[in-house]
Amino acid sequence: MFTVDVKRRTVLRAAAAGGVGAGLAATGVAAPAGADRRTGTDGPARRPRIAVLLFDGVTPIDAIGPYEVLCRVPGASMLTVGKRTGPVRSDNGVLTLGVDHTLRDVRWADVLLVPGGNVRGVQADPAMIGWIQQLHRRTTWTVSVCTGALVLGTAGLLRGLRATTYWGVQTQLAQFGATFVPHRFVESGRIITAAGMSAGIDMALHLAAKLADDRIAQALQLTVQYDPQPPFDTGSPDKAGPELQRLALELLNPGGR
Secondary structure, eight states, X not given: OHHHHHXXXXXXXXXXXXXXXXXXXXXXXXXXXXXXXXXXXXOTTSOOXXXXXXXXXXXXXXXXXXXXXXXXXXXXXXXXXXXXXXEEEBTTSOOEEEEOEEGGGOOOOSEEEEOOBSOHHHHTOXXXXXXXXXXXXXXXXXXXXXXXXXXHHHTTOOTXXXXXXXXXXXXXXXXXXXXXXXXXXXXXXTEEEEOSTTHHXXXXXXHHHHHSOHHHHHHHHHHTXXXXXXXXXXXXXXXXXXXXXXXXXXXXXGGGO
C-alpha cells in the first residue's frame, strides 16, 4: 500500500509540474500549512471539514464514491464517524470500512455525508439520529446518497423539500414530507440528496464546485477519470423496464435479506 501510494504521489507531482498544480495553487484554496487532514486540529483556518457517517450495513460506493472526490478538495479534512471506532461491515457483509471517530468526538462539520445501504438500524437508533440533527444545525451542507435520504427523512430534515433517493424506495420519501424528484441529485437549500450509489459521485462533483469552484470540480472529475460510457442504457428504471427492475432488486437483495 505504501509503495503504491508513493508511486502515485510521484506521478501526481510530475503532472503538477506541467501546470495542474500551479492552477490549483492559483485559486488560493490550497491546504493551510501544518493542517492535520485527519482530525482538523489546525483550527478555524482549516476548511472544509467533512464528516462521513459509517455504520454496519453501509453500501461502500455510497461513501467511497463521494470520498474519492471530496478528499481531494484543496484544504479539506475528512473524518469517518460512527457509533464506535473500528471496522464496520458493508451491506453484503463482505467488505470492511474503518471508523476513526465516534459520534461524541465530532460535534461539528462543514459537510455531513450520510451514505445509504441497510439503513434501518440507523433510523431506529436515537443516538445516531440525534447526532445527525445536532450536526445539521451547524453544517454548511448536509448531503445523502441513495437510501441515506431516508435517514435524513427520519431526522426530520426533508419535510417540505424536493429530494431524491434510490429508485426502489422513492415512494418512502412521502412519509417524511418530501417530494421525490427523479434526478441524479437534488439541491434543496443546504441539503443535497443523491440518487442510488453511483449518483453520489455526481453529487460530490457538484458539492466540490460549491466548496471550491467550478475549475476545481472540473479538475477533480479528471482526477478520478469520471467519464462514464456504460455498455448498456439501463441505468434508470424508466429505461430498464419492469422485468429488469424486478431482477435488479433481486440482485440487490438476494434471498430477501
